[in-house]
Amino acid sequence: MALSGGVAMANPEPDQLNMTKGAAEWSPYGMHMVALWVCVVIGIVVFGAMFVAMFRFRKSRGAVAEKWSHSTKLEIVWTVIPVIILIFLAKLATGGLTSFADTTGSEMTIKVTGYQWKWRYDYVEYKGKPVDRVGFMSKLEESSDRTRQLKSNLDPDKIQVDGYKTYLLDVDKPLVVPVGTKIRFIIVGGDVIHSWWVPALGWKMDAIPGIANSAWTKLKEPGVYRGQCAELCGQDHGFMPIVVKAVPKAEFDQWLATQQDEAKVQQAAQTAQANPATAPQG
Amino acid sequence: MANAATHDHHDHAHHAPQGFFQRWVMSTNHKDIGTLYLIFSLTMFFIGGAFAMVIRAELFKPGMQLVQPYFFNEMTTMHALVMIFGAIMPSFVGLANWMIPLMVGAPDMALPRMNNLSFWIMPFAFTLLLGTLFMPGGGPAGGWTMYPPLSLQGESIAYVVFAVHLMGISSIMGAINIIATILNMRAPGMDLLKMPVFVWSWLITAFLLIAVMPVLAGAVTMLLTDKYFHTNFFNAAGGGDPVLYQHIFWFFGHPEVYIMILPAFGIISEIIPTFARKPIFGYRAMVFAIASIAFLSFIVWAHHMFAVGLPMGAEIFFMYATMLIAVPTGVKVFNWVSTMWGGSMTFETPMLFSIAFVILFTIGGFSGLMLALAPADFQYHDTYFVVAHFHYVLVTGAAFSIMAAAYYWLPKWSGHMYNETWGKIHFWSSVISVNVLFFPQHFLGLAGMPRRIPDYNVAFANFNMISSIGGFWFGASQLIFLGVVVHCVFFSKKKAADRSWEGAKGLEWTVPSPAPHHTFDVPPVIHDDELAHGNTDH
Numbered sequence: 001m002a003l004s005g006g007v008a009m010a011n012p013e014p015d016q017l018n019m020t021k022g023a024a025e026w027s028p029y030g031m032h033m034v035a036l037w038v039c040v041v042i043g044i045v046v047f048g049a050m051f052v053a054m055f056r057f058r059k060s061r062g063a064v065a066e067k068w069s070h071s072t073k074l075e076i077v078w079t080v081i082p083v084i085i086l087i088f089l090a091k092l093a094t095g096g097l098t099s100f101a102d103t104t105g106s107e108m109t110i111k112v113t114g115y116q117w118k119w120r121y122d123y124v125e126y127k128g129k130p131v132d133r134v135g136f137m138s139k140l141e142e143s144s145d146r147t148r149q150l151k152s153n154l155d156p157d158k159i160q161v162d163g164y165k166t167y168l169l170d171v172d173k174p175l176v177v178p179v180g181t182k183i184r185f186i187i188v189g190g191d192v193i194h195s196w197w198v199p200a201l202g203w204k205m206d207a208i209p210g211i212a213n214s215a216w217t218k219l220k221e222p223g224v225y226r227g228q229c230a231e232l233c234g235q236d237h238g239f240m241p242i243v244v245k246a247v248p249k250a251e252f253d254q255w256l257a258t259q260q261d262e263a264k265v266q267q268a269a270q271t272a273q274a275n276p277a278t279a280p281q282g
Numbered sequence: 283m284a285n286a287a288t289h290d291h292h293d294h295a296h297h298a299p300q301g302f303f304q305r306w307v308m309s310t311n312h313k314d315i316g317t318l319y320l321i322f323s324l325t326m327f328f329i330g331g332a333f334a335m336v337i338r339a340e341l342f343k344p345g346m347q348l349v350q351p352y353f354f355n356e357m358t359t360m361h362a363l364v365m366i367f368g369a370i371m372p373s374f375v376g377l378a379n380w381m382i383p384l385m386v387g388a389p390d391m392a393l394p395r396m397n398n399l400s401f402w403i404m405p406f407a408f409t410l411l412l413g414t415l416f417m418p419g420g421g422p423a424g425g426w427t428m429y430p431p432l433s434l435q436g437e438s439i440a441y442v443v444f445a446v447h448l449m450g451i452s453s454i455m456g457a458i459n460i461i462a463t464i465l466n467m468r469a470p471g472m473d474l475l476k477m478p479v480f481v482w483s484w485l486i487t488a489f490l491l492i493a494v495m496p497v498l499a500g501a502v503t504m505l506l507t508d509k510y511f512h513t514n515f516f517n518a519a520g521g522g523d524p525v526l527y528q529h530i531f532w533f534f535g536h537p538e539v540y541i542m543i544l545p546a547f548g549i550i551s552e553i554i555p556t557f558a559r560k561p562i563f564g565y566r567a568m569v570f571a572i573a574s575i576a577f578l579s580f581i582v583w584a585h586h587m588f589a590v591g592l593p594m595g596a597e598i599f600f601m602y603a604t605m606l607i608a609v610p611t612g613v614k615v616f617n618w619v620s621t622m623w624g625g626s627m628t629f630e631t632p633m634l635f636s637i638a639f640v641i642l643f644t645i646g647g648f649s650g651l652m653l654a655l656a657p658a659d660f661q662y663h664d665t666y667f668v669v670a671h672f673h674y675v676l677v678t679g680a681a682f683s684i685m686a687a688a689y690y691w692l693p694k695w696s697g698h699m700y701n702e703t704w705g706k707i708h709f710w711s712s713v714i715s716v717n718v719l720f721f722p723q724h725f726l727g728l729a730g731m732p733r734r735i736p737d738y739n740v741a742f743a744n745f746n747m748i749s750s751i752g753g754f755w756f757g758a759s760q761l762i763f764l765g766v767v768v769h770c771v772f773f774s775k776k777k778a779a780d781r782s783w784e785g786a787k788g789l790e791w792t793v794p795s796p797a798p799h800h801t802f803d804v805p806p807v808i809h810d811d812e813l814a815h816g817n818t819d820h
Contacts, residue, residue: 096657210518
C-alpha cells in the first residue's frame with residue numbers, strides 16, 4: 001500500500017496555514033475559500049478607507065472637521081450591498097448543507113461509538129448485506145501514550161510512521177474502509193458527548209448518548225487519514241485520536257472476510273467456554 | 283448649565299463619607315460602586331489572565347511539561363468563567379454605574395441600595411467559584427459551557443451552580459437598575475434619541491440581561507437536580523436529552539455574547555467622534571443597528587450547535603439568521619469609518635484603542651461570518667479557528683473597548699491625566715502582542731487542531747510556540763496598564779480639565795474633574811449643541 005506521497009497533505013503538516021481540499025468527495029474547502037476571499041476583499045476596502053481617513057484627516061496636517069453626520073443614500077448602499085453578498089453566500093452554503101444531509105445510496109454502514117477515551121467501530125452493513133460481528137476498540141497507540149505522560153521527557157518528534165510524525169495522531173487499530181464507496185456513519189456517544197472528526201473527510205459529528213447521528217463520506221484515494229475527538233470529553237480528551245485507513249475495494253473485501261472469519265472462530269471458542277458441558281472432557 | 287450646584291465645594295453633602303468601611307462597603311453612591319466594579323473586574327482580569335498563562339505555558343511545545351490534563355481542563359474552564367462573568371461583564375457594569383447618571387444628567391442610579399447589593403454579591407460568587415480549585419476533586423473541568431453529561435462528572439458542580447446563580451442575581455439587579463435609571467432619571471430635554479450611544483447600548487443590553495440570565499439559572503439548576511436529586515432532564519438513560527441543555531444554554535449564551543459587545547459598541551461610538559472632532563455618522567442608524575443585533579441574538583443560538591446533528595431545516599434557519607447579523611454589524615463599522623472621514627483626528631490612547639477595536643473586531647466579525655456558513659462550520663467547529671474568532675471579538679473587541687473607556691474617562695474619574703507616553707506604549711505593546719497571540723490560532727484551527735486539548739501533534743508546534751510567546755507578551759503588557767492607572771490615580775501631577783478632551787461633548791464633561799461625590803443634584807439645563815448627539819435631525 002502506498003500510503004504517503006500523493007495524499008500527504010490530507011493530514012496536518014508543519015506550518016500549515018490553510019484548510020486542505022481533503023480526501024473525500026464532499027468537501028467544505030470551496031465554500032471556505034469563497035468566504036475567505038469575500039472577507040479579504042471587504043477587509044481591504046474597509047480598512048483601506050480607514051487608513052486613508054487616518055492619513056488625510058489628521059489635525060496635525062491641518063484638517064478641519066466637517067459638519068455632516070448623515071447620508072441616507074450611503075446608508076442604503078451599505079445595507080443593500082452586504083445583503084446581496086450574503087444571499088450569494090447563503091445559496092452556496094445551502095447547496096453544501098443539502099448534499100451533506102443526503103445519506104441515501106450508501107453502500108456501507110459503520111457505527112461509531114465514543115467512549116472516555118477511545119473509539120469503537122462496528123461494521124453494520126456492506127453492499128446491502130449485514131456484517132457479522134466485526135467491531136473493535138481503537139485507542140491511542142502505546143508510544144504516544146508513554147510520551148504524553150507528564151514529564152516523560154520522551155521526544156514527540158521520534159514517533160513516526162512512514163516518515164510522518166504521528167505523535168497523538170495514531171491508534172492501535174485503525175478503522176479500515178474501502179475507497180470509492182459511499183459510507184454512512186452512525187455516530188453515538190457511550191458515556192459523555194464526543195465528536196468524531198477527521199479533517200480530511202471535511203466534517204465532524206457529535207457522538208451523543210441517546211442520539212444516533214448520521215453522516216457520510218466517499219473517499220477518493222487510498223491513504224491514512226488522521227483526526228481527533230473534537231468535543232471536550234474529560235481529562236484525556238486530547239488523547240483519543242482517530243485513524244481511517246482507506247484501501248482499494250478488493251483489498252477491503254479481503255480484510256473484511258478475514259475479520260469475519262476471525263470473529264467466527266472467536267465466537268466458537270466463546271461458546272465452548274460458556275457451555276463446558278458440551279465441550280470434550282479432559 | 284447648572285454647574286453652579288456641582289461646583290459648590292462647601293456643601294458637606296458633596297463629600298464622600300470619611301470611614302473606609304462606610305464609604306466602600308456601605309456605599310450607595312454610583313461613582314464609588316462604579317469604582318468598586320472596575321477594581322473588581324481588573325482583579326478578575328489578572329486572575330483569569332494567570333489561568334491563560336498556565337494554558338499557554340503548557341501549550342508552549344508538544345508533550346506534557348507542567349500540569350496534568352485534568353488541571354489543564356480546570357484552567358480552560360475557569361479562565362472562561364472568570365473572564366466572562368468576572369472581568370468583561372462587571373467592568374461594563376462599572377462603566378455604566380459611573381457614566382450613565384453623568385451622561386443623562388441624573389444625580390445617581392435609580393436604586394442605590396440595590397446597586398450596593400448587586401456589587402457585593404460578586405466577591406462572594408467568585409470566592410465560591412475560585413474556592414473550588416482548592417477543594418478535593420478540583421474545580422469545574424467540563425468547559426465554561428458545562429455540557430452534561432461531562433459536567434455532571436465533576437464534584438464541584440454545586441459550587442459552580444450556586445456561583446452562577448449569584449452572578450445572575452447580581453446581573454439582573456444591575457440591569458433593572460440601569461433600565462430604571464435611563465427611563466426615569468434623565469434630565470429634562472435629554473430625549474431618548476438624544477442620549478449618548480453608550481447609554482442606548484446599555485439600555486438594550488440591560489433588557490438582554492433580564493431576558494437571558496434566568497434562562498441560564500434554569501439550565502444550571504437542572505444540572506444540579508440531575509446530579510443530586512435524580513432527575514433526568516439531560517440523562518439519556520432516563521429519557522432525557524443532553525442536547526436539550528445545549529439549546530437552553532445557548533439561548534442564554536448567544537445573547538450573552540452580545541451583552542459583552544453592545545456596550546463596547548457604545549463606548550467606541552463615544553470615543554471616535556471625540557477624537558475625530560465630528561459628530562457620529564448616522565446616529566439613528568447606530569441605535570437601530572444595536573437594537574436589531576439584540577433582536578437577532580435571540581434567534582441564532584443553534585449556530586453553536588451545527589455539529590450536534592440538527593435537522594437540515596434547523597441548520598438552514600440558524601445559518602440564515604446568523605448571516606443576517608452581518609448587516610447591522612456592517613452598518614456600525616461603516617458608520618465608524620464615515621465618522622472618521624472628514625474629521626480632524628488626533629490619536630491619543632483612547633482613540634488608538636478604538637481604531638484597533640474597529641479593525642480587529644471586524645476581523646473577528648469576518649471569521650464569524652465564515653463560521654456562520656454551516657457546511658464550513660462542520661470543519662471549523664471546536665477548532666482553534668473558533669478560539670481565534672472569539673478572542674478577536676472578546677479581547678480586541680470587548681477588552682480593548684474597556685481599556686479605551688478607562689483611558690477616556692480616567693481624567694474625569696481621578697481628576698488627573700494619565701501618562702500619554704506610557705498609555706501609547708501599553709497600546710502598541712498590546713496590539714502587536716495580541717495579534718501574535720491570536721492570529722496564528724486561525725492557522726492552527728484550519729490545519730486541524732481541536733480546541734481544549736492540553737497537548738498536540740508536532741505539526742502544530744511552531745504556531746503554538748508563537749502564540750504562547752504572544753500570550754506571555756500580552757499578559758505582561760497589561761502590567762503596564764495597571765501601572766498607568768495606578769500612576770494616574772495616585773501620583774499624576776497633571777490636573778485634568780473639566781472637558782478633558784478638546785472634542786469631547788456630552789454632560790459628563792460639564793462637571794468638574796474629578797467628578798464630585800454628588801453631581802446633578804439640580805437637573806442640568808440641556809443645550810442640544812453641547813450634547814454629542816443633540817442635533818440628530820440633520
